[in-house]
Amino acid sequence: MPLTPMASALETHGPEWLRTMVRIRLFEETLADLYKRGELVGVVHLSIGQEATAVGVCSGLRDRDQITSTHRGHHHMLARGLDPRRMFSEILGRAGGYCGGKGGSMHVSAPSEGAVGANGIVGGGIPHAVGLAFAARTLGRDAVAVAFFGDGAANQGVFFESLNLAALWRAPVVFVCENNGYTEFTPTDAVTAGESIVSRAAVFGIPARGVDGDEVAAVEQAAGEALELARAGGGPSFLECRTNRWRGHHEGEESYAKPYREPFAPADPIERLEQALRNAGHDVSGLRASIDAEERARIAEALAAAQAEPEPPVERAFADVFA
Amino acid sequence: MMEVAAPSSAKRLAPALADGIARCMRDDPRVYVWGEDVTIGVMGPTRGLADEFGPERVIDCPISEAAFVGAAVGAAIGGLRPVVDIMFSSFTYVAFDQLVNQAGRLRYMTGGQVAIPLVVVGSAGAAGSNAAQHSEVPSALLLHGGGMRVVFPSTPHQAFWLMQGAIRSDDPVIVLHHPALGSTRGAVEPEALALGDAVVDPAGTDVSVFATGLMAHRARAAATTLAQEKISVEVVDVCSLNPMPREAILASVEKTGRAVVVDEARLTCSVASEIAAEIAERAFGALQAPVHRLAVPDVPIPFAPNLEAAVVPSEEDISAAVREVLRG
Numbered sequence: 001m002p003l004t005p006m007a008s009a010l011e012t013h014g015p016e017w018l019r020t021m022v023r024i025r026l027f028e029e030t031l032a033d034l035y036k037r038g039e040l041v042g043v044v045h046l047s048i049g050q051e052a053t054a055v056g057v058c059s060g061l062r063d064r065d066q067i068t069s070t071h072r073g074h075h076h077m078l079a080r081g082l083d084p085r086r087m088f089s090e091i092l093g094r095a096g097g098y099c100g101g102k103g104g105s106m107h108v109s110a111p112s113e114g115a116v117g118a119n120g121i122v123g124g125g126i127p128h129a130v131g132l133a134f135a136a137r138t139l140g141r142d143a144v145a146v147a148f149f150g151d152g153a154a155n156q157g158v159f160f161e162s163l164n165l166a167a168l169w170r171a172p173v174v175f176v177c178e179n180n181g182y183t184e185f186t187p188t189d190a191v192t193a194g195e196s197i198v199s200r201a202a203v204f205g206i207p208a209r210g211v212d213g214d215e216v217a218a219v220e221q222a223a224g225e226a227l228e229l230a231r232a233g234g235g236p237s238f239l240e241c242r243t244n245r246w247r248g249h250h251e252g253e254e255s256y257a258k259p260y261r262e263p264f265a266p267a268d269p270i271e272r273l274e275q276a277l278r279n280a281g282h283d284v285s286g287l288r289a290s291i292d293a294e295e296r297a298r299i300a301e302a303l304a305a306a307q308a309e310p311e312p313p314v315e316r317a318f319a320d321v322f323a
Numbered sequence: 324m325m326e327v328a329a330p331s332s333a334k335r336l337a338p339a340l341a342d343g344i345a346r347c348m349r350d351d352p353r354v355y356v357w358g359e360d361v362t363i364g365v366m367g368p369t370r371g372l373a374d375e376f377g378p379e380r381v382i383d384c385p386i387s388e389a390a391f392v393g394a395a396v397g398a399a400i401g402g403l404r405p406v407v408d409i410m411f412s413s414f415t416y417v418a419f420d421q422l423v424n425q426a427g428r429l430r431y432m433t434g435g436q437v438a439i440p441l442v443v444v445g446s447a448g449a450a451g452s453n454a455a456q457h458s459e460v461p462s463a464l465l466l467h468g469g470g471m472r473v474v475f476p477s478t479p480h481q482a483f484w485l486m487q488g489a490i491r492s493d494d495p496v497i498v499l500h501h502p503a504l505g506s507t508r509g510a511v512e513p514e515a516l517a518l519g520d521a522v523v524d525p526a527g528t529d530v531s532v533f534a535t536g537l538m539a540h541r542a543r544a545a546a547t548t549l550a551q552e553k554i555s556v557e558v559v560d561v562c563s564l565n566p567m568p569r570e571a572i573l574a575s576v577e578k579t580g581r582a583v584v585v586d587e588a589r590l591t592c593s594v595a596s597e598i599a600a601e602i603a604e605r606a607f608g609a610l611q612a613p614v615h616r617l618a619v620p621d622v623p624i625p626f627a628p629n630l631e632a633a634v635v636p637s638e639e640d641i642s643a644a645v646r647e648v649l650r651g
Contacts, residue, residue: 066401100434109433116400117433121424127390128425131397131405138355139402158420161390168385320435321470323493 006217007280009224013059014277017216019291021051021270024075026299027084031074031091031105035251041093044105047075049214049246052269053178054079056219057146057239060227064143066116066132068125070178071106072245073118076148080115082108084299088306101312102320123149123156126175130166133173133230144172144230146223152183154197163238167204170235174226175201177238178213180245185253185260201238213241214269217276243269330513331483337367337505339479340444340498343486344369344406348376351404354490357382357391358408366446367505368486368498369408388418392443396425396495399441404490411457412445412499415465426495427470438493444486447475448537448587449635450502455623458631460536460588462564465497466597472496472518473564477539479509481562484516492518501536521568523575527557530645531575533598534585535561538636542585545641556645564594572598573606580611583644585636590618612648617641 003011028046035044047054050072058067058079069076077087082098090097091105098110109117116132119125129147136143153159154177166173177197181188194200201208207229211222219241226237244266248254278284331346333339341364348354356369356376362383364370373381384391388409395405409415415422426439449458465473472494476482482500489496496518516522525546534542539560546556559575561568576582582602586595599614617636625631 068397098434099432099436102434103432107432109429109436111400111433111436116397116437117429119425121420124393124420124425127393127421128397128400130390131394131399131403132401133397134394135398135401135403138398139353141402145397145401158389158393161385161387162393164385165387165390165394316434320431320433322472323430323438323440 006221009220010217010276010280013220014273014280014282015287017055017059018270018273018277018287019295020055020079021216021273022291023084023295023299024051024054024078025270026295027078027087028074030299030303032247032251040091042104044091044251045072045249046247046251047072049266049269050178050180050243051075052216052273053176053213053219053241053243056216057176057223059220060224061114061146062143063114064141065145066111066114066143067146067148068116068129069118069148070125070150071118071120072150073108073148077108077110077115077118080113082110082113082115085302085305088303089309092306093311094306094309095312096306096309100316102316123153123158125149126153126159126162127165129173130162130169130171133166133171134169137172142231144174144227146174146176148176148178151177151179151181151188151192151197154200155192163201163204163206166236167206170233172230173236174223174230175236175238176223177240179240179242182245182249182261184249185257196240198238198240206236206238208238210240210242213243214267214272216269216273329511331511333479333483333511334508335505336476336479336482336500336507337370339482339511340368340486340500341370341372343483344490345372345375347487347490348372348380353402354404354406355380355382355398356406356408357384357395359384359386359410361408366408366410366502368444368500388414389421392418393421393425395441396421396429396439399439400437404440406442406444406490409443409445412447412461413456413459415443415445415461422471423468427468431470439495440493441495442489442498444498444500446502447499448501448503449624449631452626452628452631454626458624460499462499462535463588463593466565466594467592470495471565473499474518474562475499475535475564476562477501477504477536477560478507480511481516481522483511485518485562488518499536503537504540507540518563519566519568520563521571522560522562523571524558524560525556527555527579529555529579530581530583530648531557531559531579532583532585532641532645533559533561533572535564536587538585538587541636541638542641544638545645548638549642549645554645554649561598569601572601576602576606577609580609581648582610582614583641583648584614584616585641586616586618587635588619589621590616591621593618615644615648617644
């Protein structure tokens with residue numbers, strides 16, 4: 001029996017997805033640990049539990065494509081292929097960070113690596129993706145843009161405006177709403193009217209669907225179709241990837257925030273991928289053990305290298321305001 | 324003697340802005356125009372462009388300031404050079420996150436990885452009972468927002484050259500133009516004017532008057548009137564607000580020893596306040612009288628014609644201020 005497209009993608013990409021998801025998890029757990037030890041500055045929003053959405057969407061991207069991301073965007077950046085060392089450097093405020101230490105955790109950016117960047121303003125990057133897509137098409141660049149944003153951004157005016165503009169322009173853009181159930185500290189359902197977020201996109205005539213954001217193969221397939229449509233000149237698409245935020249809004253919030261949600265134990269997207277691979281006949285325990293060992297070493301090395309870096313030279317505080 | 328061809332056939336300010344855009348569009352296929360009713364060009368800067376460049380490059384947008392400015396930020400990062408006509412510059416308030424937090428910040432926050440060659444053009448100032456939400460001059464807000472260049476031409480010559488300078492700049496530039504000056508006549512001279520330049524006209528020896536937009540016009544008219552009273556006024560048109568021509572401002576005060584700073588915006592934290600502070604800090608020794616700021620009182624621009632006229636500095640207000648600093 002021939003494999004379904006999803007099974008075939010799992011066969012081809014499954015081990016690499018697993019590696020990237022493990023890398024993201026380890027990267028974020030390392031940050032949680034650093035925060036606890038008082039070794040991080042600023043506010044850090046972790047993406048643990050949301051790895052499958054980032055990896056599934058970025059799996060179908062090409063070098064020239066661009067993503068925009070959010071304050072909770074480490075997973076998007078790592079899934080896009082950014083270097084963990086330069087990410088750690090940026091988050092630690094070191095000279096060798098992607099932004100020279102001027103962006104930090106919420107604002108990692110690497111346009112030359114296909115990630116125009118994270119954005120500290122909820123919804124702020126959504127119209128940028130529309131413009132990037134428009135520019136790519138206009139300049140004949142055969143590239144698409146992906147806007148990652150959260151459920152909170154779906155209540156911003158610029159979200160609706162951007163969807164409208166993208167539909168009118170038939171811009172080659174894919175909107176990916178990562179619905180993790182919480183708008184900062186407030187349950188999304190409590191502040192979001194209507195049937196669903198995905199239904200909001202449909203009214204603009206944009207192909208829109210909800211996806212289990214914790215099943216990487218399903219995300220990859222849905223995103224792949226959206227990317228294909230965009231590349232073929234079919235305009236924008238919209239995905240609502242339903243996932244779970246395992247951690248708080250940000251690390252350290254328990255210092256002031258009373259508990260605001262029930263304990264829960266969502267299925268782990270990494271374990272779900274392992275199960276899928278096991279079902280497809282892979283020796284998952286061997287694979288996972290080797291990925292774990294390699295990625296642990298890589299993350300440890302990246303962190304050590306970042307920690308050994310100097311602070312940015314003070315004159316950098318006065319540079320880059322204007323071209 | 325050989326006749327030097329005028330660089331632009333535009334005889335009025337708004338068409339000179341449009342001609343400046345058209346030059347850039349002809350030279351550079353990456354220049355696109357979009358915004359509110361740009362194929363008609365309601366306020367003038369984009370009028371006629373759609374005829375030459377078509378609806379593919381001159382694009383009418385929904386009234387979604389945040390999205391079309393935000394899309395321009397993305398398009399600029401992606402390699403285009405968008406010119407966004409936001410119609411009234413008061414509408415920048417609707418798009419302030421995209422202007423201040425995004426266009427004005429991303430180059431810095433990314434450590435210089437991106438350039439944002441974006442122009443936003445909008446009318447600024449009171450032009451006959453448009454009331455508070457269509458009549459403001461937001462230059463001080465934009466300057467304080469940071470990361471954005473701001474120019475405010477008051478003649479066709481300034482408009483033609485500063486618009487081109489704005490589009491060719493790799494930074495976000497806000498081009499303000501006064502709705503009462505759209506049909507102002509004047510020749511476009513061949514000597515280019517650049518971002519950061521001031522225009523001294525007329526030169527004078529008794530008092531320096533610093534102004535932009537309609538206030539610069541009124542200052543020039545006041546200078547003509549005061550010349551009949553044997554008062555020699557030097558008008559420094561600060562048509563580039565960022566970069567601000569600080570040395571030209573100081574040089575004028577060093578020469579005259581007296582300064583009137585006029586602003587068609589609220590006095591508190593105004594551009595006039597910035598210029599006055601600069602003079603006080605760096606040219607105090609040259610001053611023969613206190614610096615005089617003449618601006619809109621801290622009220623919105625009212626609707627009724629007599630009320631509007633009561634809050635916007637007039638030519639006579641400027642003349643009175645000049646006489647006062649001469650007495651001081």
